[in-house]
Amino acid sequence: MKKVLIIAMAFISLHTVAQEREKGERSEYTPEQMATLHTKRMTLALDLSAAQQEQVQNLNLSQAEMRKTQMEARKARKTSEEGAKPTADERYAMQTERLDQQIALKAEMKKILSDEQYARWEKMAKRKGKHKKGKRGGKKGKHMSRE
Structure with a gap:
């Protein structure tokens, strides 16, 4: 019985440490780094041209900077x-x-995107949104719409 209890405690502590590390990973990047990574992922997924990459990079940079300022405002509040x-x-x-x-x-x-690229981008965004919903809590609340 002691061994099972010790193994369970070790598993829980490792799981907690892993979650803390995941939470901190995003904040250690600058907005420029986050925008560059996001743009490169989009380039691979959507096969963006050089001109599209530059436009998407600028858009991602402004989004990342906005998210960073909003996060800092929430923390300050x-x-x-x-x-x-x-x-x-x-x-x-x-x-x-x-x-x-x-x-x-x-x-x-x-x-910025062609019709085909835009359709793929929307599918990617929907999947990302579903992934976030799953992490938050599992069950849908009354206020959420059914899909």
């Missing part, structure tokens, strides 16, 4: 207000802003 949750109006404003940014990104990508 968390520490300054002792983790106070945003009000319903603030959450609404944040969601509206996020959706507006997604609409703008989609429009820019539609300008």
Whole structure:
């Protein structure tokens, strides 16, 4: 019984360490590095031309910088207000802003990519969104739409 308990504790501690490492990996990159990596992944998946790569790189860079500033603002808010949750109006404003940014990104990508590339990009984005939903909690809430 002791051996089983020790093995279980070791497994849990290793699992926790691995999760902490995964969380920290993204933040150690600069926005430029994140944009470059994202652009290269897109180039491989979508077979982008050199001109498309440059346009997508600029778009990814602006997105990465925006995400970085938003993340820093969230961290500052968390520490300054002792983790106070945003009000319903603030959450609404944040969601509206996020959706507006997604609409703008989609429009820019539609300008840059060909029809075939855009269709593949949308499939990639849907898969990425489903992957994120799976990591968050598993069950769908009442507020989420059915697919």
